[in-house]
Amino acid sequence: MTLRQATALRYQDGQLQILDQRALPGRQQWLTVQSTEHLVELIKSLAIRGAPLIGIAAVLYLAVLARQGLALEALRQTSQVLRQSRPTAVNLMNLLDRINPVLDQGAEQVEAAALALFDEDLALCDAIAEAGLPLIKPGMRILTHCNTGGLPTAGRGTALGIITRAQEAGLGPFVWVDETRPLLQGARLTAYELKAAGVAHRLQVDSAAASLFADGQVDLVLVGADRIAANGDTANKVGTLMLAVLAKHYGVPFYIAAPWTTVDPACPGAGAIPIEDRDGSEVCQLGEQQLAPADTQTYNPGFDVTPADLISGWVTDRGLITDPGAFIA
Numbered sequence: 001m002t003l004r005q006a007t008a009l010r011y012q013d014g015q016l017q018i019l020d021q022r023a024l025p026g027r028q029q030w031l032t033v034q035s036t037e038h039l040v041e042l043i044k045s046l047a048i049r050g051a052p053l054i055g056i057a058a059v060l061y062l063a064v065l066a067r068q069g070l071a072l073e074a075l076r077q078t079s080q081v082l083r084q085s086r087p088t089a090v091n092l093m094n095l096l097d098r099i100n101p102v103l104d105q106g107a108e109q110v111e112a113a114a115l116a117l118f119d120e121d122l123a124l125c126d127a128i129a130e131a132g133l134p135l136i137k138p139g140m141r142i143l144t145h146c147n148t149g150g151l152p153t154a155g156r157g158t159a160l161g162i163i164t165r166a167q168e169a170g171l172g173p174f175v176w177v178d179e180t181r182p183l184l185q186g187a188r189l190t191a192y193e194l195k196a197a198g199v200a201h202r203l204q205v206d207s208a209a210a211s212l213f214a215d216g217q218v219d220l221v222l223v224g225a226d227r228i229a230a231n232g233d234t235a236n237k238v239g240t241l242m243l244a245v246l247a248k249h250y251g252v253p254f255y256i257a258a259p260w261t262t263v264d265p266a267c268p269g270a271g272a273i274p275i276e277d278r279d280g281s282e283v284c285q286l287g288e289q290q291l292a293p294a295d296t297q298t299y300n301p302g303f304d305v306t307p308a309d310l311i312s313g314w315v316t317d318r319g320l321i322t323d324p325g326a327f328i329a
């Protein structure tokens, strides 16, 4: 049985479908991946998004091509093309590195390897939720950024997976949701997921976070990651570093939640993490509405890097890590 169903991805018998996250929360639009070029466009445009899910979509699409009988050299070239689709989230590279060695072993082996990577991420999400649960005290007010639930993973998510696990445990967490400009993953996706999970939350513009800290309204910051370097420096959605500095200043614990597939032991630290420089139209427009003159020069990094010394700990599938030395190979 090859069916695999995640919140935003479905694979069965050589067909890969994705829930277009650009259309959420207004429209539930499922798309069938038509070609490598189509998949790259879906990843680049964040129809498919989230460090774990990008990698899972890539390896499952190699299974689609292998079942179609694509030649080995073409499979290898496709793997290289997919590797370039988004440079920061290392899960993509880590998962491709794990399926590349079996590309010459036939469609059945390629598909089995891809499905195993899907199943692994689902289990990693559950392990992260259990490892993070002890951090959550009853009624805790948690601030989160971007979106880290079931939408960007094969399972229940990373940071949001811990929060919904705490909800299931009756701890009644409250979540401050950063809207997360410019693509609004918080407003569009995290609020959508928390509402579905019955978790109390309020949405704020990113720049309102500072006053929440100043007013003593935040007990914990819990966010995801796209790449954890060997020294613990951690890349995540732009705006995360600002929260880490605020948390340090106001004495609030700041935790990262991520599977070990987000760790890059070959990356020495912040300066070596490639940060995606995204199109300025994302800043100058809001959907079809022009906010700034179209030719306005912009600065639109997709991510920023929080230095390890601003991070209280990393919740991973291998447990709660507080020593950044744990990420060295």
Ligand SMILES: CSC[C@H]1O[C@H](OP(=O)(O)O)[C@H](O)[C@@H]1O
Residues within 6 Å of the ligand: 046, 049, 050, 051, 052, 145, 146, 147, 148, 149, 152, 153, 157, 158, 185, 223, 224, 225, 226, 236, 237, 302
């Ligand atoms: C569990 S998703 C991890 C990570 O990915 C998101 O980035 P994007 O929405 O650009 O794919 C965000 O940085 C999350 O924290």
